[in-house]
Amino acid sequence: MRLSELKTGESATIVKVMGHGGFRRRIMEMGFVRGQRVEVILNAPLKDPIEYKIMGYDISLRRSEADMVVVLTDSEAGEYLARREHRHHHHHHLQSGVCECPASETPSPDAPAAEFGATEPGEACCASIDEVVARHTRTIYVALVGNPNSGKTSLFNAISGGHEHVGNYSGVTVGAKIGNRIYRGYRFEVTDLPGTYALSAYTPEERYVRNHLATKTPDVVINSVVASNLERNLYLTTELIDINPRMVVALNMFDELNDSGAKLDYDNLGRMLGVPMVPVEARNNRGIEALLDTVIDVYENRDERVRHIHINMGPVIDESLRKLNSDMGAFRDELPKAFPPRYYAMKMLEGDKQAEESLRNCERYPAWVEIRDREAKRIAEALGEDVETAFANQKYGFIQGALKETFTPGRREEVTTTAMIDTFVTHKLWGFPIFFALMWLMFWCTFSLGAYPQEWIDALVGWISTGLDTILPAGPLRDLLVDGIIGGVGAVIVFLPNIMILYLFISFMEDSGYLARAAFIMDRVMHRIGVHGKSFIPLIMGFGCNVPAIMACRTIESRSSRLITILITPFMSCSARIPIYLLLAGTFFAANAGMVMLGLYILGVVLAVITARLMRRFLFPVDETPFVMELPPYRLPTWKTTLSHMWDKCAQYLKKMGGMILIASVVVWFLSYYPRTNATAGTEAHYENSYLGQLGKGCEPVFSPLGFNWKASVALLSGLPAKEIVVSTLGVLYSEGAMTEAAPAGTENVIGGAEGPTQIIVAEERAAAPEPAEDEEMASLSQRLLASGDFTTASALAFLVFILLYVPCIATVVAIGAEAGWKWAAASVIYNTALAWLVAWIVYRIASIF
Numbered sequence: 001m002r003l004s005e006l007k008t009g010e011s012a013t014i015v016k017v018m019g020h021g022g023f024r025r026r027i028m029e030m031g032f033v034r035g036q037r038v039e040v041i042l043n044a045p046l047k048d049p050i051e052y053k054i055m056g057y058d059i060s061l062r063r064s065e066a067d068m069v070v071v072l073t074d075s076e077a078g079e080y081l082a083r084r085e086h087r088h089h090h091h092h093h094l095q096s097g098v099c100e101c102p103a104s105e106t107p108s109p110d111a112p113a114a115e116f117g118a119t120e121p122g123e124a125c126c127a128s129i130d131e132v133v134a135r136h137t138r139t140i141y142v143a144l145v146g147n148p149n150s151g152k153t154s155l156f157n158a159i160s161g162g163h164e165h166v167g168n169y170s171g172v173t174v175g176a177k178i179g180n181r182i183y184r185g186y187r188f189e190v191t192d193l194p195g196t197y198a199l200s201a202y203t204p205e206e207r208y209v210r211n212h213l214a215t216k217t218p219d220v221v222i223n224s225v226v227a228s229n230l231e232r233n234l235y236l237t238t239e240l241i242d243i244n245p246r247m248v249v250a251l252n253m254f255d256e257l258n259d260s261g262a263k264l265d266y267d268n269l270g271r272m273l274g275v276p277m278v279p280v281e282a283r284n285n286r287g288i289e290a291l292l293d294t295v296i297d298v299y300e301n302r303d304e305r306v307r308h309i310h311i312n313m314g315p316v317i318d319e320s321l322r323k324l325n326s327d328m329g330a331f332r333d334e335l336p337k338a339f340p341p342r343y344y345a346m347k348m349l350e351g352d353k354q355a356e357e358s359l360r361n362c363e364r365y366p367a368w369v370e371i372r373d374r375e376a377k378r379i380a381e382a383l384g385e386d387v388e389t390a391f392a393n394q395k396y397g398f399i400q401g402a403l404k405e406t407f408t409p410g411r412r413e414e415v416t417t418t419a420m421i422d423t424f425v426t427h428k429l430w431g432f433p434i435f436f437a438l439m440w441l442m443f444w445c446t447f448s449l450g451a452y453p454q455e456w457i458d459a460l461v462g463w464i465s466t467g468l469d470t471i472l473p474a475g476p477l478r479d480l481l482v483d484g485i486i487g488g489v490g491a492v493i494v495f496l497p498n499i500m501i502l503y504l505f506i507s508f509m510e511d512s513g514y515l516a517r518a519a520f521i522m523d524r525v526m527h528r529i530g531v532h533g534k535s536f537i538p539l540i541m542g543f544g545c546n547v548p549a550i551m552a553c554r555t556i557e558s559r560s561s562r563l564i565t566i567l568i569t570p571f572m573s574c575s576a577r578i579p580i581y582l583l584l585a586g587t588f589f590a591a592n593a594g595m596v597m598l599g600l601y602i603l604g605v606v607l608a609v610i611t612a613r614l615m616r617r618f619l620f621p622v623d624e625t626p627f628v629m630e631l632p633p634y635r636l637p638t639w640k641t642t643l644s645h646m647w648d649k650c651a652q653y654l655k656k657m658g659g660m661i662l663i664a665s666v667v668v669w670f671l672s673y674y675p676r677t678n679a680t681a682g683t684e685a686h687y688e689n690s691y692l693g694q695l696g697k698g699c700e701p702v703f704s705p706l707g708f709n710w711k712a713s714v715a716l717l718s719g720l721p722a723k724e725i726v727v728s729t730l731g732v733l734y735s736e737g738a739m740t741e742a743a744p745a746g747t748e749n750v751i752g753g754a755e756g757p758t759q760i761i762v763a764e765e766r767a768a769a770p771e772p773a774e775d776e777e778m779a780s781l782s783q784r785l786l787a788s789g790d791f792t793t794a795s796a797l798a799f800l801v802f803i804l805l806y807v808p809c810i811a812t813v814v815a816i817g818a819e820a821g822w823k824w825a826a827a828s829v830i831y832n833t834a835l836a837w838l839v840a841w842i843v844y845r846i847a848s849i850f
Helices: 021-029 074-096 129-137 152-160 204-215 230-243 254-259 266-273 288-299 314-330 341-350 353-359 365-383 387-406 413-425 431-449 451-471 476-493 496-512 514-521 523-529 533-541 546-555 559-571 575-588 590-618 639-673 684-689 691-706 710-718 725-733 781-788 793-805 810-820 822-849
Strands: 011-017 037-043 050-054 057-061 069-073 139-146 177-183 186-192 220-226 247-252 277-279 748-751 760-763
Touching: 069 074, 139 152, 139 204, 139 230, 139 288, 152 177, 152 186, 152 220, 152 247, 152 288, 177 288, 186 288, 220 230, 220 288, 230 247, 230 341, 230 387, 247 254, 247 266, 247 288, 266 277, 266 387, 277 288, 314 341, 314 365, 314 387, 341 353, 341 365, 341 387, 365 387, 413 431, 413 514, 431 451, 431 496, 431 514, 451 476, 451 496, 476 639, 496 514, 496 575, 496 639, 514 523, 514 533, 523 533, 523 590, 533 546, 533 559, 546 559, 546 810, 559 590, 559 810, 559 822, 575 590, 575 725, 575 781, 575 793, 590 793, 590 822, 639 691, 639 725, 684 691, 691 710, 691 793, 691 822, 710 725, 710 793, 725 781, 793 822, 810 822
Parallel strands: 139 186, 139 220, 220 247, 247 277
Antiparallel strands: 011 037, 011 069, 037 050, 050 057, 177 186, 748 760
């Protein structure tokens, strides 16, 4: 609870004071320190200010200031103690083997340890309100801030034991990830913020990080800095110094600095900046405890190195800053409390729109604008450059001066190695062949090596289905389990090995630094298409999954290029479409399945290029920003990191199996199973008259020009939630009907997965009849598709093209709406579907000729 929320007459205990250093120091000097009791005496008639009693004194605070003080009321502490006591008894009963607690009150096994009263193993629960207060004050909220490629996410994983993906190019972390750790009686709540080079309002990452620091006011900021690239990384450190948080610098990858022969007096450098510095090697989990010890000392105000400095901006800028800062300081009560007045003065001089927006409601704002305009003009005339450039030059000058005192350069082995590799992979002659060879290797391994474990999963799914079919009596329940759940989900899960291999390659290229080079060599091509060089990375990621690819577009500074990239990303054939390609291409184009799949990928890229060119020509004729992208040094990623990333993505795929695809499979089965009559059960007529058949027949006039019947129409509609559902829908629709009508009594119908040995055998209750032939029993979904006669080679090819191009899955549409706006999401749905119909119609007509 915040102090401003207390009512007159209520009292509480102070837990912590938030806000920037100067504000926090002033409030604490007034007695608002952790552990002190505070009571509300009265509210002013207009509810502002509020009078409090603390340490025997009556002190007035504005409501905005009181809102920066976190308190714990006696009632909150009592509830906290009651929960701890109940859970303590529950834990004791569990250990003794007797527990009568309601299930709803039983803590989950994966709940944080600190939530249930113990911060260290064996430590007792809180027994008094004072202990509850002490426990709350020992929770440290940490924000992890750093440049892209600074090892920030590796540091997050080392601190919290999390599994956030580590990628060696700008913008892997496009949101905030939260983890926690219990250490020396303190609970660390760590937020991994997006990588950013500064705290301006230029990119979405910068705005996100600055907004988090302003609104969440973390107790300590850990600034991740690449020890071997200090000059560039310390620029963000100077930006953080301006806002005056409690901060610790983690000198990450310190082993690389040592290996280069360079020497850094980090203790002296930290004292010069007023910020403690700790060398760490996040990848090898070294220096983490020393870092956490330093964070605790800074949080408890025990580190003598901590002090706030004002970076010297030179006489011209400092004179202008002094005038604007002094006027703002005189009216500091009007300012937001998150950052100090000097920071707002700097941002106003720079013309920062977001900072100006936060000050617009201040009564003194027009006067500040007048001072800003006058002083900005004076700086530009005196220095011959704009204010923002002048600020950056002064900060880099300050960094260079500090490093001259503390840093001794060594040899540049890593740069030499990187440069040697780059002479080949970015060469104008060899760069493209190397790139296309790696792409070919990735897709070859995905489909060729993935075929072996795919067959094993196929056999396992068939074995489970056969077992259930044998054990369970005939009826709707057996049909639901065998046809709906296993027939639907099993038809999709067999492609997990292909997706694992695809993500393994993408992860390795990201983590090693090669993907950034791919963007570099493709910049000219991307520019001709009409997008930014950085657009290449999200487009490549789109071959894995469109959703993270669209989110990765946040790293593109140019709004027009970002929008174009977001809208063409769905044309990149994601891994969810792979099961459909493997099924239909392997069924109807068995001899040339690989060429058909390659052609689909190329068609998607070609149409993406055409769409981008049209958008650049008619909607966004001007690109706002130049191509600027970091080329990080090559690093060999650890297998733990790469495999962790791969598994994270595959876990999302498996969650789809147990979530959306499972539900969709059951829904499709229900719609295809009912209404059910004994006379038509299991026949073509039954499926045609089912709810699903009626839905498909309603859409059939739209799809019949493409050669699709009602079953194909239903399969396409079922792919709206997730494209994998198309295969499971076909598995359900062709499970019985296509084979039963012509089959003799006593046959066993096989349903289930894609082409291969997967077989889900459904034994119909018939009169005694001869055993079915062995080749009938081994019939797969692909064989049933061929036997049905519903698809010709022309309609199958048109179906594949339509799957490639039509409306993306719901998750992708939501991602487009979140990143670009719902107007653009709606436009994407309409355009993609119309284009899919048109191109599929053309393909069908051409293929029908041959």
